[in-house]
Amino acid sequence: MSLRISNNNLFGAIPVIFGRMAQLQLLDVSSNNLSGEIPREMRNLSMLLVLDLSSNAIMGNVPIEIGLLSHLTHLNLASNNLSGSIPMQLGSCESLLSLNLSRNKFRRSIPPEIGNIQFLEILDLSYNILSEHIPGQLAIPRNLQILNISHNNLSGYIPHAFDDMFALTSIDVSYNDLEGPLPNVKAFNEAPFEAIKYNKGLCGNVVGLPNCNSTGIKKRNQHARARITIILIISLLGLLFLSCALIAVVFVIINHRQRRIMKKNNNERVNDLDFMSILSYDGKAFYNRIIEATEGFDSKYHVGEGAYGIVYKAEISKGQTFAIKQTLSSQEDVETIDLVSFEREIQALTNIRHRNIVKFYGFYSHPQHCFLVYEYMERGSLRTTLKDDQRAIQFQWDKRISVVRGVADALSYMHHECSPPLIHRDLTSNNILLDRDYEAHVSDFGTARLLRPDSSNWTTIAGTIGYIAPELAYSTIPTEKCDVYSFGVIALETIMGKHPGDHISRECSSSAQAESMMLKDVLDQRLSPSRLGLRDAQDVVLIAKLAFKCLQDDPRLRPTMRQVSRELCFQVPLDMPLSAVSLEQLRDLNVKNLEHFRRW
Structure with missing residues (x-):
């Protein structure tokens, strides 16, 4: 399928509908x-071979999703x-034969990932504002025949690796700040002077350039090296002087601030301080501000409760609102604080940073109070959002x-990018928090465990009924596949609007009525599933498929969270209308695709 609308005086933004033509192979506008x-919808054109958007008035950044077009052979965004x-993700377009990004306003360096093509x-990267050195990786593509990087701000030497680019027939490096010898290859040796002129100091066997062995060049290089050495020495001395002055100023400021806090410890002076600064250096002021903001943890500031703590909302000042989780006392002795979950959560959150994991600011430990400070999430938990009809309709x-x-991204990060890996063990819709923009944040790490390869990871059973993996009924050794199971429950709960209940187990759903149940009938009816758009319908079916894969009784048959996270990045066309998809079909598809996961 091809679409060519060039030279037609077409106005306005690029129609989003182009990104929905999944079978499109050529797009020329x-x-x-x-x-x-x-x-960004262009990422859906998985069959695209040619994309030509040249000679328009398109602006902004090139979306990184363009790297998903693995079949693309010709890309022209010129003029x-x-x-x-220039997005480094272009290096993933390994089928590219020609790439033209000329006559734009691209800045910074040429991404070395282009060498992966x-x-x-x-x-052709000419007529941009590219700077820094030419990456040596540009010499990797052995079939490169035409290279044009003229009219930029590139500097330094042309890499020696270019000496091996025997396929090159045409080059243009003019109008840059390049210096040093030209590569000893035919394309450079036979290049016209117009293709290498207006540079800082190129030399070589080309008419119009000085010989690289000439005395003038040597002297010029010696003078240049001497000037660079002098500049570096002066810069280092200046930097040393500035560093000493800055350290002295910082020392004076810190000393003055500490003396002021010691002298005046009243609430008025404390309220004038920025809370984040207090959190960094003054534990007493930090504690006083929390107690003041919550009126001694009054119930009117209560916003939620988990298995290991009560959460309060603390508005410190305008624009500074935090969630404060106070650790619960043990049931045996109300005077004794349960420090195990408190310390475990600090350990889990101190070294992890991910946009889908709740941001941890600090903690306070005292015989009377132990609490942790988090980023406040305006919309509360996923569970409370799904339980409220009005909020669920907006969701x-x-x-x-x-x-x-x-x-899925948060769990993939915990399981595969943390060292050692981290498992949550009590993942429920109650500890998935939503910010103002409905971005998900995993929270409540009171039961989290670090998975160490050299230990048995023995532990007591933890988790919430309805989300616990079935293998924990006969084993007390948790693995990351326990989190995978809990994710499957949460995924179904999100699209169904309530806990999936009996739909989780194939055995509980084996009746004739359950086998014929349609997916559209179990989706959240408050959102009218029959009106689902094609794109959302594809994503919902994909989520349901993956959820059932995650709910396999045998943990070895479940995918990893890295596999799930990757699968959710791509849309899969529907083979049938949403109204014809049954739960039994999704489970059968699940069984057929098990070998696919084993190969990952």
Whole structure:
């Protein structure tokens, strides 16, 4: 399928509908008057071979999703108003034969990842504002025939690796700040002077350039090296002087601030201090501000409760609102604080940073009070949102799909990017928090465990009924597959609007009525599933498929969270209308795809 609308005086933004033509192989809308940004929906054109958006008025950054177009052979974005950096994700377009980004406003360096495009034959990055050195990786594509990087701000030497680029037939490096010898290869040796002129100090066997062995060049290089040495010495001395002065100023400021706090410890003076600064250096003022903001942890500031603590909202000042989780006392002795979960949560959150894991600011430990300070989430937990009809209606399909992806990304980070890996062990919809934009944040790490390869990881059973993996009924050794199971429950709960209950187990759903139950009938009816758009319907079906894979009784048959996270990045076309998809079909599809997961 091809679409060519060039030279047609087409105005306005690039139509988003282009990004929904999944079978499109050629898209040419060059030489029009298109404006706006390149829509991210272009990532859905998985079969695209040729994309030509040249000679328009398109602006903004090139979306990183363009790296998902793995079949792309020709990409032309020339003569637009594109800016920012050239995305390194272009290196994932390994089928590219020609890449033209000329006559735009791209800044910074040439991404070395372009060298990953092994079959690249034509590369044109001319007439931009690119700077820094030419990456040596540009010499990796052995089929490169035409290279044009002229009219930029590139500096330094042309890499020695270019000596091996025997396929090169045409080069243009003019109008840059390059210096040093030209590569000893035919394309450079036979290049016209126009292709290498207006540089800082190139030399070589080309008419118009000095010989690299000439005395003038040597002297010039010696003088240049001497000037650079002098500049470096002066810069280092200046930097040393500034550092000493800055340290002295900081010392005076800290000393003055500490003396002021010691002298005046009243509430008025404390309230004038920034809370984040207090959190960093003054434990007593930090504690007093929390107690004042919550009126001694009054119940009217209560916003939630978990298995290991009560959460309060503390508005410190305008624009500074935090969630304070006070650790519960043990049941045996109300005077004794349960420090195990308190310390475990600090250990888990101190060294992890992820946009879908709640941000941890600090803690306070005292015989009377132990509490932790977090980023405040305006919309509360996923469970409270789903239970409230009015809030659930505002929680539209696209937002729910985004929440499932966010939770998957957080768990993938914990299981596969933390060292040692971290498992949550008590993942429920009650500890998935939503911010103002419905972004998901995993919280409540009171039962978290670090998985160490050299230990048995023996522990007592932890978790919430309805979310606990079935293998924990006969084993007390948790694995990351326990979190995978809990994720499957949460994924179904998000699209169904309530806990999936009997739909989790194949045995409990084996009746004739359950086998014929349709997916649309178990989705959250408050959002009218029959009106689901095609894109959201594809995502909802994909989530349901993956959820059932995660709910396998045998943990070895469940996918990893890295696999789930990757699967959720891609849309899968529906083979049938949503109204015809049954739960039994999703389970059967699950069984058929098990070998696919084993190969990952």
